[in-house]
Amino acid sequence: MAGFEEVVDLVKTICKEPTEQKSYRIYATVTSVSPIAIRVEGFDVDIPSELIEVGAMCKRYVLPIPHKHTGCYHPLTGYETEEIEVWRGLQVGDKVVCFRFNNGQLYYIAQRVEMEGFRE
Numbered sequence: 001m002a003g004f005e006e007v008v009d010l011v012k013t014i015c016k017e018p019t020e021q022k023s024y025r026i027y028a029t030v031t032s033v034s035p036i037a038i039r040v041e042g043f044d045v046d047i048p049s050e051l052i053e054v055g056a057m058c059k060r061y062v063l064p065i066p067h068k069h070t071g072c073y074h075p076l077t078g079y080e081t082e083e084i085e086v087w088r089g090l091q092v093g094d095k096v097v098c099f100r101f102n103n104g105q106l107y108y109i110a111q112r113v114e115m116e117g118f119r120e
Contacts, residue, residue: 027113030094038096038107047107057111058096060089 028038028047035049062083090096090109099108 024100026098026100026107028096028098028107028109030090030092030096033090033092036090036109038098038109040098051105051107053106053108054090055108055110057087058090058109059087060085061087 026040028040031037031039031046036052036054037046037048038052039046062085064083066083090112095113096109097111097113099110100106101108
């Protein structure tokens with residue numbers, strides 16, 4: 001049970017931290033892609049790329065698997081494509097959920113919550 005006691009001690013330590021040092025979940029909008037910048041809801045200043053870390057689900061990820069489509073058309077290669085895009089990179093206007101750490105000195109973009117052209 002030593003592992004459980006260590007977790008309890010860690011939670012107690014985090015709870016004692018001053019409020020401004022705790023991490024928070026926040027929502028933001030991507031305002032620039034290169035370099036990355038976000039605008040937190042309720043604020044009118046962009047967070048610069050130096051303070052942002054982008055999570056894996058917000059980075060472009062492709063599988064280099066050539067394949068053919070039937071019943072649809074790819075405008076550049078006809079029915080054949082060179083890769084499968086699993087995740088697309090962030091685009092301006094994407095709404096994202098972030099975690100703010102270290103009194104606003106680090107923002108981790110975890111994932112998109114809304115994006116242009118996406119419908120549920």
